[in-house]
Amino acid sequence: MSSALEQLRERLSKIKDLENASAILEWDQETHMPAAGVEARSRQVSTLRQMAHELFCEDTTADLLAKAKPENDLDKDLLRVVKHDFDHATRLPADLVGEFSRVTSMAREGWKEGKANNDFSAFEPHLAAVLDCNLRKAEALGYEDEPYDALLDEFEPGMKTSEVTSVFEALRKDLVDLVGQIAKEPVIDESILTRYYPEKAQWDLGVRVMSEIGYDFDRGRQDRSAHPFSTTFSVTDSRVTTHLNKHHFNPAFFGSLHEAGHAMYEQGVDPALDGTPLQDGTSLGMHESQSRLWENLVGRSRPFWDHYFPLVQRYFPAALSGVSEGEFYRAVNAVRPSLIRIEADEVTYNLHIMARFELERAMLSGEVKPAQLPEAWNARMRDYLGVAPDTDSEGCLQDIHWSLGAFGYFPTYALGNLMSAQLWSAMERDLGSLEDLVANGEFSPLLGWLRQNVHRHGRRKTATQILEATYGSGLDAGPWMAYARKKFGDLYDVAA
Amino acid sequence: MSSALEQLRERLSKIKDLENASAILEWDQETHMPAAGVEARSRQVSTLRQMAHELFCEDTTADLLAKAKPENDLDKDLLRVVKHDFDHATRLPADLVGEFSRVTSMAREGWKEGKANNDFSAFEPHLAAVLDCNLRKAEALGYEDEPYDALLDEFEPGMKTSEVTSVFEALRKDLVDLVGQIAKEPVIDESILTRYYPEKAQWDLGVRVMSEIGYDFDRGRQDRSAHPFSTTFSVTDSRVTTHLNKHHFNPAFFGSLHEAGHAMYEQGVDPALDGTPLQDGTSLGMHESQSRLWENLVGRSRPFWDHYFPLVQRYFPAALSGVSEGEFYRAVNAVRPSLIRIEADEVTYNLHIMARFELERAMLSGEVKPAQLPEAWNARMRDYLGVAPDTDSEGCLQDIHWSLGAFGYFPTYALGNLMSAQLWSAMERDLGSLEDLVANGEFSPLLGWLRQNVHRHGRRKTATQILEATYGSGLDAGPWMAYARKKFGDLYDVAA
Missing domain, CATH: 1.10.1370.30 (Neurolysin; domain 3)
Structure with missing residues (x-):
């Protein structure tokens, strides 16, 4: 049976492979992909990113993080950074993530319209909603002095x-x-x-x-x-x-x-x-x-x-x-x-x-x-x-x-x-x-x-x-x- | 709660996205990738292919296949093909898959050596091992008339x-x-x-x-x-x-x-x-x-x-x-x-x-x-x-x-x-x-x-x-x- 640290490393390596693979798909999309491929590509990238996120946020990651015993400075650095990433990734409640996505999706349309027509009022309510989401995000993530932190x-x-x-x-x-x-x-x-x-x-x-x-x-x-x-x-x-x-x-x-x-x-x-x-x-x-x-x-x-x-x-x-x-x-x-x-x-x-x-x-x-x-x-x-x-x-x-x-x-x-x-x-x-x-x-x-x-x-x-x-x-x-x-x-x- | 068929479709879509993403990585490797990238790329492709395989072979897939109710001809075709693929993918025991991989990995080296030196004897024992693996594979997969089927x-x-x-x-x-x-x-x-x-x-x-x-x-x-x-x-x-x-x-x-x-x-x-x-x-x-x-x-x-x-x-x-x-x-x-x-x-x-x-x-x-x-x-x-x-x-x-x-x-x-x-x-x-x-x-x-x-x-x-x-x-x-x-x-x- 491999150690908790080894199991954690293996899990993180899989996640990184998924993330790097997403980056390859995105690079291809911007450089070589035929235009008609965009819909299928968006689905593929989204699947990979989501799998990486889910794999990372599973309870197993927390368990392994808690049990892993660092053997050297590199291990210590790894555990510190991964703990930080894990806290960040798991502190945001799913409903806020969903709302953030919905709000910014609409805000993007509002911004496009506002910019095209030089009409700030088309963007203003979306901006208010985006601000609200960001404030809730800051609360969820936590801070010492001010939400901006x-x-x-x-x-x-x-x-x-x-x-x-x-x-x-x-x-x-x-x-x-x-x-x-x-x-x-x-x-x-x-x-x-x-x-x-x-x-x-x-x-x-x-x-x-x-x-x-x-x-x-x-x-x-x-x-x-x-x-x-x-x-x-x-x-x-x-x-x-x-x-x-x-x-x-x-x-x-x-x-x-x-x-x-x-x-x-x-x-x-x-x-x-x-x-x-x-x-x-x-x-x-x-x-x-x-x-x-x-x-x-x-x-x-x-x-x-x-x-x-x-x-x-x-x-x-x-x-x-x-x-x-x-x-x-x-x-x-x-x-x-x-x-x-x-x-x-x-x-x-x-x-x-x-x-x-x-x-x-x-x-x-x-x-x-x-x-x-x-x-x-x-x-x-x-x-x-x-x-x-x-x-x-x-x-x-x-x-x-x-x-x-x-x-x-x-x-x-x-x-x-x-x-x-x-x-x-x-x-x-x-x-x-x-x-x-x-x-x-x-x-x-x-x-x-x-x-x-x-x-x-x-x-x-x-x-x-x-x-x-x-x-x-x-x-x-x-x-x-x-x-x-x-x-x-x-x-x-x-x-x- | 979505139906078994919908859940199955969603699962299959994820798997297909992983497979298509692997194909993109492999295409890039053959066309544009800098030569030094090969080791990392092999790892990335292998991770994606393995995840697709594991996701497909999980018991959940079998459960959903058993429960899914086709609503039209397309559904029927889908279920038939997926059942065939599932049988195929799950009939091979893990130790045979592992041995197949080891045997062919060595056989490739034996073949290279044999071809380079015009020495069939360097390949002969590997060929015997590959044949044996293929026969065991045929037995595991099952056939009516002869292993070649x-x-x-x-x-x-x-x-x-x-x-x-x-x-x-x-x-x-x-x-x-x-x-x-x-x-x-x-x-x-x-x-x-x-x-x-x-x-x-x-x-x-x-x-x-x-x-x-x-x-x-x-x-x-x-x-x-x-x-x-x-x-x-x-x-x-x-x-x-x-x-x-x-x-x-x-x-x-x-x-x-x-x-x-x-x-x-x-x-x-x-x-x-x-x-x-x-x-x-x-x-x-x-x-x-x-x-x-x-x-x-x-x-x-x-x-x-x-x-x-x-x-x-x-x-x-x-x-x-x-x-x-x-x-x-x-x-x-x-x-x-x-x-x-x-x-x-x-x-x-x-x-x-x-x-x-x-x-x-x-x-x-x-x-x-x-x-x-x-x-x-x-x-x-x-x-x-x-x-x-x-x-x-x-x-x-x-x-x-x-x-x-x-x-x-x-x-x-x-x-x-x-x-x-x-x-x-x-x-x-x-x-x-x-x-x-x-x-x-x-x-x-x-x-x-x-x-x-x-x-x-x-x-x-x-x-x-x-x-x-x-x-x-x-x-x-x-x-x-x-x-x-x-x-x-x-x-x-x-x-x-």
């Missing part, structure tokens, strides 16, 4: 709302000030980037640069999809997708660096964790730190373009002949306060996120009623970015996520940015000048450091533990703000 | 060995005679087919012709793989793969027609059966009848090339300029007795299959001992084809299948050929001259007839029932032999 914990395990709030508050002041100063300076010409960039050359360049920064194509691949994403089926199979726009250089190139950053995280997880619940990246914020590090701190840096601009010019001789490296570098870093989060630049992006975080908390606390959302949204856009939408479709209705019920999710984007700069600063302390390495195209020391200090741990360490062990303390906006001040201060010639 | 039933449900034997016996005499006559005639020059055929043009032509015969790319797709295959995930998603050889016209072109034939069968199943155990083609023989009908009766016919040769010449101007349609038609139909089944022409292929069928039966009955296999094999090759291998690697060791434990599987290839001609003759009775339709590129009446009479039934009717309802009786070699005699008699100018 329970929701945030789903995406950023162990992070407290108070911590995020205090870090964001300080950052916001500095950032609004920087954006305001930049707004007074001449606009950077970005038109170079919207010339004709043939798709094949974009694809080939992307694959080449992804390989050179360290994405392992022997354990992954790239496909096309409507929206780029990365997905993982095992430590040995972590894939990315891209979307090519032949009239815009940025989406495919920076998107590829971004998705490769996510996928390299998953490729770097200790193989011993493969097929266990510890296999994945530890949080959405830490995951985003990896994508943003390669996309921005590396990919939008001056040394990166010192190294790559001549090559890129060879890939696109028509679009880039006569363009200087400096012009190109400025273009890919242009700051332009806009209404649309998903197209926002490196500096203003965080303000979009903070506005959403503040509004989520205010709606959950009842401080902002659903009916007041458009006004509250517009006020923040004006205050933070100096722009305001003409319509709610461009404003508080722009993102689908709230209609999906996802509260507590948005802040992880900004957390990722902040963490990326904290890790960068720790890496620089350990490796010396990163600028020189990047300028020479030597990325393996960077990737090696990330593997050693971040990737290999999988879910064994929380984001905060990783930051403490590398940077020396938990979440801190200082390094990112210093980075932004220096980079964009130079670029716009402002003493930010 | 039980094994054949796995691939060709309801077909009796005696039926196959008597049909094959008569066919063999006629066929050996035809092959003997052809062997005396001048050899047809096939060198046209091994000129340079650019891969892109092969791909484009294949997709075009597959579309034109009726393969629905809105509910399917084509990818590359090392070995061509077709696979189905739902009635709305049935895919094919191809393998391109730039120095040979045949593999991709006729392979595409062949795989499209299989996939069109699955695309033609009644959507009401989707996601149930009735969704698939009814037997391997009937499946092969569909692929061979499009590959050979259509794709290697004179009217087909009357219609397509000018187009194909435009796709390959370098290879085919100055080539006449007649030369091309003769080349794609050249008969050349050879040692290798997978490269065999339309006429000799059946003899390869019959030899294997006879040897399988003789080995199971003890008439041919494993040690006598090489001699028995070579004798048949000489008698049937007039050629004999110099080595066992080219002889009885050429195929992997026996080492995998697959006994009862080979005959379905020849059954498919025979059935294709029976269906063709019924179709001609109903539709009038098929030659005219094919010569005009009008394939939709043919496909429509097959959908109506074969495809839509899925597993609701057996192959024999389909033949009886269309052709008027069960398995019959007459139509195929008459077809071969006419076609190859004309081609080689022999009065066969």
